[in-house]
Amino acid sequence: MKVRIESWTRKKAPRTVTRFLQRPAFDEAAEVAARKVLKAVRSDGNAAVVKFAKQFDGVELTPGTLRVKRAEIARARDKVDTRIKNAMRETHKRVSTFARKGMKKDWQMPCPRGGTLGEQYKPLERVGVYVPGGAAPLASTALMTATLAKVAGVPEIVACTPCGPNKKVDPVLLFAMEMAGVTEMYKVGGIQAIGLMAYGTQSIMPVQKIVGPGGTYVTAAKRQVYGDVALDMVAGPSEIAILADETADARYVAADLLSQAEHGTGHEKALLVTSSERLAKVVQSELETQAALLSRQECVREVMKLGMLLVVAPNLDEGMELINEFAPEHLELLVREPKSWLKKVQCAGAIFVGSWSPESVGDFVAGPSHVLPTGGTAALFSGLTVDDFRRRSSFIAFTRADLHDVVPIIETFGEIEGLDAHARSARIRFE
DSSP states (O other): OOOOEEESSOOOOOOHHHHHTTTSSSSSHHHHHHHHHHHHHHHTTTTHHHHHHHHHHOOOOGGGBBBBHHHHHHHHHHSSHHHHHHHHHHHHHHHHHHHHHHHOOOEEEEOSSSSEEEEEEEOSEEEEEEOOOOSSSOHHHHHHHHHHHHTOOOOOEEEEEEOTTOOOOOOHHHHHHHHHTTEEEEEOOHHHHHHHHOOOOOOOOOOSSSOOOOOOHHHHHHHEEEEEEEEOOOOOOOOOEEOOTOOOOSHHHHHHHHHOSSSSSSSSSSEEEEEOOHHHHHHHHHHHHHHHOOOOHHHHHHHHSSEEEEEOOSHHHHHHHOOOHOOSEEEEEEEEGGGGGGGGGOSEEEEEEEETTTTTHHHSSSSSSOOOOOTGGGGTOOOOGGGGGEEEEEEEOOHHHHHHHHHHHHHHHHHHTTTTHHHHHGGGOOO
16 A cells, blocks of 8 residues: 655645645544543542543552552562663653753843832642553653653642553553652543543542643543643644655655554554655655554554655745644654754644654653644644743732832723723822
8 A cells, every 4th residue: 555645736735635734633522422431530530430441441440549559669660671761761861951941930120110020930739641551651751741840840740541451550651650750640541531630539639730642532531621720732643744855865754754653543644745756756665665564564554544645845835834734743854954944834843853853852862842732733832841830920019119100001091991990009009
């Protein structure tokens, strides 16, 4: 099976390309299921969580076995290979360093008559992290989420991840969560995990904010608990777009497209936009060759059939317009002088510049969080940062002279908006 190649211009857009761009951020069936499960978790707490863990994950839990015990975490430390521990420590160090560097600082500025204005930041008290665990333990997600919360100063970090039928969480994932700073771990996945964190149960306190990626059902659940808790963004099935010219190595392009096809939900998207018809054809061939070498054949083939497209644009500028319309989670620039194209990117969760920056470095080690907006919502949201775990408060410290200067303005707005009590609260100080 060959991945489809389409020619595209601003004036002539094939329906195949249009449909590819218009992928839905939300799934109707998942929305219905999420509503039902969340309602039950909110009313029945632990009993509902246990019920749905059995129904959806095939695991027999009890309210007393939802939380990972300290002894399990201690055993996990001994089971994890030193090579894996060292890899995690390096990623943890890089993510922490990037988070500290990007953290906004408190600041202030003078008012005209001696007062001050500014902003200050305080960490949230309790946050929830969702760590997918379907096809494999996503240890990197634990490091790319909880680490940021820890750097931000959050004292209570709750993590939910599904366990296997043996009621155990993979030791590697337990080790990663502990390293990242998680203070409570629960063996719960899917919609019920989002409900547990958002509403709490008889034995678990609710969180203030939920972050982390997930499939369509987790995404639907997060969307429905918004308002009861704060959220990071819509972070669903993975996506990649690549802008490439004739200088790109077709082997790299194919490998990078396939890297996002193996996650296993079947809803992943991979898009190549190139000005070179020759490159598109070579990539098409490379995809077949390389796909045959991968372990997750069924997942990859499904995405190649339904979620992968190679587009030939008349030039790179028009190609970039198409990519900005797609608003991908990940964007690679495999073009001559790639840094010169950075400012032309309007909508992308994360940008990977040049041949030596494959998307996988962002997933596992570079430093920025790999929790990024999907489904076209990179046009609306940004990726997870350390400041997502902090509250920002502005402050105003006027002097008498500052207030005296603006009383006439306050009175004018009070008159315009019919809010005379507002005006009086300022004027009374000078009577």
